Amino acid sequence: MARGADGGDGARVWQHVFLLPEYLKDASKKMKSGLVFVKLANPCSGEGAIYLINMCLPQLFEIKVFKEKNHSWFINESVQSGGLLHFATPVDPLFLLLHYLIKADKEGKFQPLDQVVMDDMFPDCILLLKLPELEKLLRHVTEEKEVDKKKYYKYSKEKTLKWLEKKVNQTMAALKTSKVNVSARVQSTSFFAGGQVSSDKDEDYVCYAHGLISDYIPKQLSDDLSKYLKLPEPPASVRNPPSKKAKLSDEPVNAKEDYTKFNSKDFKTVKKNSKMTAAQKALAKVDKSGMKSIDSFFGAKHVKKK
């Protein structure tokens, strides 16, 4: 991709289009510096991802990028290729800390936090230790000991699962209020019958919320969580084709993939039916189909750069 490599000309710069929380604007009045983009380990994949840290509050945001093929921006009197839209949304630092706590747990002992949160690949992880109320946060997922006024922590799977269950419930509630459609079956019928978005079953919401949370925790923990929540196995018929991987680990997380399949199919149905009445349109607007995991919100996976 051409990126204005012909430098020199000041106007030919790469312009990034961002959506930032409004309160950063207000906070910025009091600070000279302290907003930093850093690369940290993504707690799900372990690969690098961009985060924004506000060292003044302090506060952590993740950067998600909306990226779809064949888009560009006109920004005032200029053109910007790519058509990327960056979102900075608050992230619970506990997910990122959990990544390190689980890693350190292999040693199976109580350790001070600054020995746990260490990373050669992403040294900026030490900034996480400056976030406020860490001790309070860590109580959700660790056992702790205090020796000579110094705190030592050990990962507790039991506590973590309890904490994650609360997260799933919290997310479910939000899905219900924002009327995100979590069931593909309901979606297509509601489209044609002009009906019921609200008939989604609770079970669908749990699976959907579990899928969203799973984007912030390692795969193994996600599997454990689905067992803990007693999530149903996806019906065999939709495992299509049943990959070897799916057989090896009986994981309801496959629901994620199944949703995609459903949705891409329904998406085509919707497309064909381009003549919509105003009422259908209004209905379809509520329907946020095609969203199951976080990536589905952004068209493509994070741009990964080594």
Next chain:
Amino acid sequence: MENSYEETIDKRRVHLRPDTLRDPAPASLHLLPCEVPVNRPTPVGRFFTPAIRLGSDGLEASFRGRSLRGEEVVVPPGFVGYVMTEEKAEVLVAKQDDHEPEEQELEEPPEALERDCDRFMGATASFSSFTVWGLESIPGPDAKLRGALSWPSLAAAIHAQVPED
């Protein structure tokens, strides 16, 4: 030892200058349904904007002879849109920041937000809405962009602190 460690950290950071977020000039943004593979000044106000009409089904315009349909999209509540660019070297010198890079690589175009040396960004413009364009029809309710714009409210719920037992 200590020093080289510190240096490594700094090399991965991009600083966003808070003062630039305060009052950048409003910008007009259009998201086009095609890839223009360059970044450069272009006479949008001469060719594109004057051709925009309000049709029965939203906004109408054309680009390279193709008909576009569009509509205004507001940024999610509680958010502000910013256009950000990398700062130039001379601005850098004027700043008193502890993490100034030694290398003068700032003339290079940014690959992404991540580079091997410390860098600085600032907002050059802000926006509260933009126009999204589709080829011949308005991007429908299923458009990925709509899903993305609904993300912040869901993210808030996922990442809110849970009550302790």
